Amino acid sequence: MWRSIFARFHQHVDQRMRLRPIHFVPHRWRLLPWARTRNCALLPLSLSRTINSQSSESDDTNAEPESDSTQKPILPVGEHDVAIIKDDVTVENDTLLLDSEKALQARNKSIQYKLRDKTRQFADFVWVTVKGGRGGDGCVAFFREKFIPKGPPSGGNGGRGGDVIFVTSANHTSLHSIPRTIRASDGESGKGHHKHGHAGKDIIVPVPLGTVIREVDPPTKTKRNDDEGEHHPEDEQTMLEKKRAALWVHYPRYEEANPLGSYFFEAEKMVEREQRYHRYLREKGADRKLFLDLSTPAEQHIVTKGGMGGKGNPHFLTSENRSPKFATRGQEGQVRYLTLELKTIADAGLVGLPNAGKSTFLTAVSNAHPKIAPYPFTTLNPFIGTIDYRDRFQLTVADIPGLIRGAHKNIGLGHSFLRHVERSKVFVYVIDLAGERPWDDWNILQEELEKYLPGLTKRPSLIVANKADITDVAKSNLPLFEESVKASTNYEDTIVVPVSAKYRKNILKVTTLLRQMVEKSC
Numbered sequence: 144m145w146r147s148i149f150a151r152f153h154q155h156v157d158q159r160m161r162l163r164p165i166h167f168v169p170h171r172w173r174l175l176p177w178a179r180t181r182n183c184a185l186l187p188l189s190l191s192r193t194i195n196s197q198s199s200e201s202d203d204t205n206a207e208p209e210s211d212s213t214q215k216p217i218l219p220v221g222e223h224d225v226a227i228i229k230d231d232v233t234v235e236n237d238t239l240l241l242d243s244e245k246a247l248q249a250r251n252k253s254i255q256y257k258l259r260d261k262t263r264q265f266a267d268f269v270w271v272t273v274k275g276g277r278g279g280d281g282c283v284a285f286f287r288e289k290f291i292p293k294g295p296p297s298g299g300n301g302g303r304g305g306d307v308i309f310v311t312s313a314n315h316t317s318l319h320s321i322p323r324t325i326r327a328s329d330g331e332s333g334k335g336h337h338k339h340g341h342a343g344k345d346i347i348v349p350v351p352l353g354t355v356i357r358e359v360d361p362p363t364k365t366k367r368n369d370d371e372g373e374h375h376p377e378d379e380q381t382m383l384e385k386k387r388a389a390l391w392v393h394y395p396r397y398e399e400a401n402p403l404g405s406y407f408f409e410a411e412k413m414v415e416r417e418q419r420y421h422r423y424l425r426e427k428g429a430d431r432k433l434f435l436d437l438s439t440p441a442e443q444h445i446v447t448k449g450g451m452g453g454k455g456n457p458h459f460l461t462s463e464n465r466s467p468k469f470a471t472r473g474q475e476g477q478v479r480y481l482t483l484e485l486k487t488i489a490d491a492g493l494v495g496l497p498n499a500g501k502s503t504f505l506t507a508v509s510n511a512h513p514k515i516a517p518y519p520f521t522t523l524n525p526f527i528g529t530i531d532y533r534d535r536f537q538l539t540v541a542d543i544p545g546l547i548r549g550a551h552k553n554i555g556l557g558h559s560f561l562r563h564v565e566r567s568k569v570f571v572y573v574i575d576l577a578g579e580r581p582w583d584d585w586n587i588l589q590e591e592l593e594k595y596l597p598g599l600t601k602r603p604s605l606i607v608a609n610k611a612d613i614t615d616v617a618k619s620n621l622p623l624f625e626e627s628v629k630a631s632t633n634y635e636d637t638i639v640v641p642v643s644a645k646y647r648k649n650i651l652k653v654t655t656l657l658r659q660m661v662e663k664s665c
């Protein structure tokens with residue numbers, strides 16, 4: 144009997160879950176992931192024989208089984224192992240059935256694995272560190288020519304560091320290509336003969352339309368255990384030296400003599416005053432964190448500015464000091480820690496359960512070609528299609544992965560993908576009319592949308608009752624479904640259009656209604 148059950152289960156797994164037949168993977172270590180996703184336990188064959196005999200005994204006597212494992216069907220898998228099927232499999236008329244929702248949860252793991260895949264070509268949320276370029280150093284030089292052995296100071300200023308600029312681009316639909324650290328190039332140092340350094344090149348980062356940029360707090364540094372925080376009196380001198388080394392460029396062999404002179408002291412005071420002023424300006428706006436919602440094409444914003452270039456030695460020329468032998472170094476560029484979130488902008492958003500036919504519908508109405516397959520979670524990334532009308536009017540439609548009950552608890556793909564339809568003017572609910580209870584699907588969608596963002600169900604919407612070509616079921620379901628829609632609070636006036644996306648029936652009615660709704664909501 145178990146052999147026949149095994150054969151049927153095998154067939155079922157093959158058909159529904161698209162797994163390789165298990166007897167091709169006889170080793171225990173290869174079976175483990177399989178068992179984990181199927182919610183099975185692996186046991187050595189010897190133990191299984193004992194359990195089998197126990198269970199057969201208990202079957203004979205009709206007595207209550209003693210141990211927990213004896214209650215469950217046992218399948219031989221491979222040469223040395225057997226699988227005990229746990230709670231999500233029920234045996235009915237000698238047939239093993241997987242509970243659909245539990246099967247989806249089991250599939251969840253493999254989907255999460257797919258989503259974590261580093262080669263995946265889609266990301267809608269990233270953390271980035273953005274740094275402006277460092278300014279170039281000023282130069283200490285003096286004009287020299289034949290018969291002019293001691294000319295005036297002629298060191299050029301350093302160039303400023305490059306900025307980081309974010310620009311919206313219609314050619315980009317994902318954030319996956321954005322580097323985690325973006326750094327503009329540094330400015331060039333100044334040279335003799337009053338040659339100023341070149342400014343660093345700005346970095347232009349193209350981001351998709353609908354990107355929301357938020358500044359976040361810098362990551363906290365972990366405390367070191369050494370006696371770093373302790374105060375040493377001799378440290379002050381070292382710190383001052385370090386500070387000076389980071390700020391000043393000296394003429395060769397004047398590194399020690401310069402700090403002792405009064406001109407240097409005055410110059411240092413002047414630079415400190417300037418720095419204090421810049422720090423004040425920075426801190427004034429520091430509590431205002433950067434927030435940008437890039438929703439118009441070719442919109443550009445400077446996100447971090449490059450540091451200022453250092454001043455050459457002519458900058459410190461005074462009536463008293465005719466040959467300043469010092470210049471300043473360039474400043475560090477601005478640093479910002481940002482999160483980038485993509486909230487796709489489309490006129491209409493398709494919302495539905497997995498396998499309802501959203502991608503088929505998008506293919507039928509627009510120029511997009513998302514993957515279509517008869518298993519749940521075929522679509523893992525949002526897809527945007529454009530509907531072209533005869534009078535050149537265009538309308539964009541977003542297809543997102545399917546939602547299931549408990550998506551707000553991150554079951555299935557969660558409902559983070561709803562951010563891609565959150566900005567849609569109109570919602571198109573795609574319901575599988577040939578399903579067992581389409582009104583239940585409808586309730587799940589409403590529930591999940593409300594849990595994602597309260598008030599979302601109040602948006603103008605249209606219901607596409609798909610798979611109407613499966614007439615025997617669809618015909619009986621349609622009136623009941625329409626009744627349940629009319630009974631729900633926010634949808635009394637919502638139109639239900641029976642459609643066959645696969646065979647492109649009644650599509651024109653949907654596109655016409657969609658256009659009317661989008662134009663009305665503008």
Ligand SMILES: Nc1nc2c(ncn2[C@@H]2O[C@H](COP(=O)(O)OP(=O)(O)OP(=O)(O)O)[C@@H](O)[C@H]2O)c(=O)[nH]1
Nearest residue numbers: 497498499500501502503516520521522545644645
């Ligand atoms: N008979 C019939 N089958 C359809 C129709 N529309 C879609 N299907 C089938 O339903 C299955 C699922 O279609 P998809 O378009 O991939 O469904 P989906 O909602 O995008 O699914 P996910 O991306 O997994 O959320 C496919 O096998 C389609 O061929 C229809 O109008 N009639």
Ligand SMILES: [Mg+2]
Nearest residue numbers: 501502521522
């Ligand atoms: Mg799809």
